[in-house]
Amino acid sequence: MSTVILLALTGLGLAALYFLVASGLSLVFGLADVLNFAHGLFLGVGAYATWWAAGNLPGAGPSGFGFVVAVAFGVLAGAVVAVLVELVLIRPLYSRTIEQVLVTVGLSLAGVALLQATWGADARPFPRPAWTREVTSVLGANVPNAGLLLIIAAVLVLGGLLAFLRFTRYGLIIRAGVENREMVTALGIDVRKAFTLVFAIGGAAAALAGALGGVYFGTVSPGQGGSLLIFAFIVVVIGGMGSVVGSAYAAVAVGLLQQFVNYYGTSGLGDLCVVGLLAVVLLLRPQGLAGKVAHA
Amino acid sequence: MTEPVLSVENLSVRIVGLHILQGVSFEVASAGVTVLLGRNGVGKTTTLRAIVGLTPRNGEVRGTVRMGARSLLARPTHRLVRDGLGYVPEDRCVFAGLTVAENLRLAERRGTAPAYDKVFALFPELDRRGRQRAGSLSGGQQQMLAIGRVLLNDNRLLLVDEPTKGLAPKVVTEVAEVLERVAESVPVLLVEQNLAVVRRLAHDAVVLSAGRVAWTGNAQDLLLETALTKSLLGVGSEVKA
Amino acid sequence: MTNSVVEAPPAQVPDELTPGHSRWHGLRPYAPLAALVVAAIVPYSTLNLPGVFEGPLNSPGTLQLLAVCLVFGGLAAGYDLLFGRTGMLSFGHALYFAAGVYGTDVLITRAGLPLWQAALLTVTGGTILAALLGAVALRTVGIAFAMVTLAFAQVGAILVARDFGGLTGGEEGLPLDVAGLPSALVGVANTVNLYWLALAYLALVVFVVHRVSGSPTGRVLAGLRDDERRIGVLGLDPYRFKLVAFTLAGGLASAGGVVYCLVVSGASPHVTSSELTLSLLVMVVLGGPGTRWGPVLGGILYMYLDHRLTAFGTSDVVNSLPAFLSHPLSQPLFVLGTVFILAVYFFPGGLASLRSRLHPLLVALRRSRPSRS
Amino acid sequence: GSPQDTASGGGDAAPVKVGLVYSQSGPLASYGKQYIEGFKAGLDYATKGTGKVGDRKIELTEVDDAGDPAKAVSAAKDLIGKGYKIIGGSSSSGVALQVAPIAAQNKVLNISGAAATDAITGANRYTFRSGRQSYQDVVTAKSFIGDATGKKVVVFAQEGAFGDANEAAVKAVIGGAGATVSSVRAPASATEFTPFASQIKNAKPDLLFVAWAGTTAPTMWQNLDQQGVLASTQVVTGLDLRASWPTFGAAGSKISFLSHYFEGASDNEAAKALKAKVGTIDLFHPDGFAGAQMVVRAVQEGGDDVEKMIKALEGWQFDGVKGQMTIRPEDHALLQPMYQAKLSGSGTEYTATAQKTLTGDETAPPVTQMKG
Amino acid sequence: MLATRGLTWRIGEVAIVDSVYLDLAPGEFLGVIGPNGAGKTSLFNLITGLRRPTEGRVLLDGEDVTALPPHRRARLGLGRTFQASSVFGSLTVRENVRLAVQAHRGGSMKLWRRAAADREVAAAADAALDRVGLAHRGTALAGTLAHGEKRKLEIALLLAGEPRVMLLDEPMAGVSAEDVPELVAVIKSLTGDSGRSVLMVEHHMDVILELADRIAVMHHGALLACDTPDTVMANATVQEAYLGEAL
């Protein structure tokens, strides 16, 4: 029994991590219609900025309130970089989807190399409060605290994003802008601002995932974002492009599936199952589990 | 006669090497409907889009367009619209993925109260179908939505591109009535193929031919002269409505 | 979002379906032939291009680099059959290439088959694989299609990495056992033969793609790119045609894999990575999708940069720069990524559009001269 | 000209050209950096600061392979085509395995670098190695359990060739000595190891051998620790680069390390010379150092004749950074000392201390058949 | 020739097309009118197979084709145009029509033949372009045509397929008045001789009245009436629901 609980909770922790990465991706993809391969870069920026802040920023540190400050700094850095990317690189290419994908591909190559040039290829220990290394006993299972932290963060992010989309006018503008930018402008709305905002939110979400991922992994390295990204893509697609709620469901499905199959089946089967799940979902329901965020 | 609300001078548009508008000049009177006529492909839509700043990226616009003392060409579209230039595009361009209500909500402008009652009085259908996705509306319903969207706000000038295209005769009549009423308070620059509608609404007419202005003057005069309409618009006697 | 069909690449009319207008019209059909002849006699040249290549054109190092570039030129041209000409965005094209590389290697090294049998079996197998997976993946469209193909490719990558039965060598890769190969393909002194092999592959792909694009089927593919529903209403089954394109492209890619395996004499898991598909996309766009020479040039240029930038990064020029410049510049991927971003901005239609983009400039130059002539 | 003329080697006083193809960029850039630093220090040491063998200067050409075998093959072909008789440097196993056949096909000397794969040993007559191989790691691990008879050993390794090699080696070495060996394998891409940790815990082994490389290692250790594996059994693993030491965190002190090298593991002339050059010695410095020593030996005895170089290296014994090294003539295995170590410290400051040194003979892998 | 039996398409509770029984005799010209949103385009989508009906059947020459995909129905001689022009934007006008001709004549699955060399296809395509008066635009990219020209191209694409049953969805929408008679003549010439049947949605009443043998009136998805033009025009319900008061 305790094994099942352990697997379920650690699986949920993994799911939370996937969701944190996927949420920003899904938002930017679904709303701004940009398949953002540079998302891994935002992740890396968040992680490195948090790491840097904990060591160098006055007031920030590896534990207690200082850690919160460090993470906040990381998230801010992620958002700022995302905004810069949007303003400088993506904005001039709106409505040219393929080119945008290409630019973000180029950016992911260059950006990760830049992180590596600055901080080296090796993993660095990530500053984190001592309690995140410990475990909490839940019905006899020793559940890592870092996983629980991820679950809480994921729930908060999900709630925040839904509130943004449902209760703000920006949600509407963005969805309309995806369909026909020109016409939104012709209604007297500066659609560019809304898109920049989406990128900022996506970048912040990615940076948060990077920072908390650093806590979870215990290290930060330039390539970390990239390896998480492939699962995040799978989650986004299974969940239904652009549906934040769908991403949440999909993340849970993927995390649990991976964890249980890896334990009860032969190892590595978990990854294959996840890919299989993706193929099955797409063939049966090409639009993914949930519809667009419009109906979230 | 008072100052024109809009004056277009020597407007020229090139798109990928095609010289679509070649020095178009005309004025839109400060009241009533001015109609822009011409055969398919002469550049009516291109003219309207150039005025609101929606010429495609690979296009090049020359000349001057003024609304009052203000020059329009250099300013971004959303500014122009906020300053009171309403635009109903040719192919309706409702947001297919949004509901009807959301389409309308999007058109609300900060600072002014949206005139929902006015719009719903004109198009009760829009009120009833508030929760339907605009993409699943029929062509006519979409056109109503596109017009209603603009009427939500006060405008200083409306640009309307072929509002009756593909509409049932009954709806054509309704749309014409709506425009007539709208034109009492706001000047309208209208592109229209349906001469019956033109006859009913238009005060002034501008006729384009091959990217140039071929005729300007009183619309009713134009319609009376069969020879003229025939040569400019290719309209024979059989099309009356 | 599945109904938002992936936007077709910047509209390019297939060369094959538009008549030429230029005064060279009569000579144009022979230009590819001339290019082929020039490329074929490159190994006879001792020309030294300092900075461009490490050694003279006929040195093994240069020929090896060129051979790799040519294979990728061909691979990109084959991928363009899907992407540029039919409008299908596949993220899993690397799978069929990898199947070619690993198929050849495993059949020769592990099963001890002679080269021609291994090559034949591999290309047949790769084509069948593409047909089977395509039959499933094509039930979806747009981004969903891209993702299903990506997923299939990911399975390929996992299988190679898992190293079942020690067949693939896992992350260490599998060096090719050259004992059974014709001696003309072994050894540095014979690099020239690999170069010619790669050139032959490139020529084959370009010829096939050209023929197919100009064929009745090619016309349908171009139509599919614009409006699939319309093709159906015209009485043609979109699915069948897409499957044909997918299978053909897959077969061409696995043939490329065979050649690549010989050129680099081995297989490594790099070829199964999703980055490879992404770089294929990069190559095609860099060159100009839907054009005859664009993807080829894009593929060649990309691979050239990919290989040469490592040398650039460690050159003295870079090392003498201040640290904030030299550190990033010594990362080849940084330079490649940056070059790529700049290319997207400054050559939106790819290299192939360069000519038409330069045209107005030339005209303007000619005009600005006083009309003496 | 003809389709290809190969430039020929130079005369007597002409410099000896040595081509090193290693990772300057890419994921293994730091391996490559240590390797080349070590190589240059070793060259300096072996030539007594002259950089020359006799009258002939040793001229290094460094090429980046970015960790990609295809690039490494291209670079090797380029160098060989330019007449280089000595190449070397491979940082990763994938590269080493693909470069080795190229050397054999073209009859040039190849001295592989940091790549640890066993398959390089005995790969062909032309290929030597300057670093250790996985088997030597495992033999060192075995030294932790003393008498293996009846003991229960679990191997925890990642999927793929690296894991396979380690699992096979443990089965052969420790299993061969009488222990029952079982294994738990996890995908290299895994980011959550709790299920594997609890599998291991349930198996209750006497010794756990962990073979894990890559950026997920810290998570893996943390999960093992959290599930109480480290506290309940003896855990052995290889000690990686210094940069990785802090990432063990609290787990570090609970692990028994086998080590290829760390600063302070040996104290001899070569180690001093290396330290003087590079400051702090790290895992792969000795490999580069030994590589340079082998190059100098080969040139000294063989001139431009590759056959003579091979003769001169086979069976050669020399004092490297690690102590006495022997190139076994049968399969070119490099017999060398290995170490047991403990890690202590906290924060970012960790030190390794040697518990025991095993001699080259004690850790010798079985002789393999030379393949070509 | 073409018949629908209780054809129904529901989305949720709403019946967009409501139990429609239609019979189209060989050579007959049936006009379809009805207010915007009556379900005319939806009916076309059901007949051509772009949408699956929730109930009912579509019969072509007495054979049940309800389960066939669009391309199979097209090959049985069912052709249509779209209300919103749908032409192949990145191909030239001429290539557009050649593609349609080739689709009709078979031989599209020929990977190794030069398409441009097929003179018969080229000739048939040029003939179709001539008939709609677009021959002079042959080398223009279809995507750059003005709206009216696209409509003509759309008809040319239909002509090229030589269908036995043609479904025209508002072919005159956006066509300039000058060209209307010309297009009307084209459509008329298609039907007169060969026993082709036509189902046409159109809001231009004069066009409908000129061409149609019978007129079907749709309202809220259902068939309100289907009779001769005179009878239909005299029908009070039709007057009220569709025509409205004259301008």
Ligand SMILES: Nc1ncnc2c1ncn2[C@@H]1O[C@H](COP(=O)(O)OP(=O)(O)OP(=O)(O)O)[C@@H](O)[C@H]1O
């Ligand atoms: N983006 C474009 N690229 C190339 N040509 C264009 C483009 N947009 C319009 N044109 C051309 O410009 C001309 C004028 O087009 P426009 O749409 O303004 O005509 P119109 O008068 O509105 O016709 P209609 O009555 O059919 O709506 C047409 O010949 C059209 O082909």
Ligand SMILES: Nc1ncnc2c1ncn2[C@@H]1O[C@H](COP(=O)(O)OP(=O)(O)OP(=O)(O)O)[C@@H](O)[C@H]1O
């Ligand atoms: N996918 C859909 N989902 C929901 N409602 C739909 C959908 N498609 C069509 N409808 C509704 O079905 C009705 C009929 O639409 P249709 O397009 O068939 O009308 P139409 O008769 O062709 O009208 P028009 O003359 O304006 O083109 C409309 O009320 C429309 O809103």
Ligand SMILES: [Mg+2]
């Ligand atoms: Mg128009």
Ligand SMILES: [Mg+2]
């Ligand atoms: Mg309709």
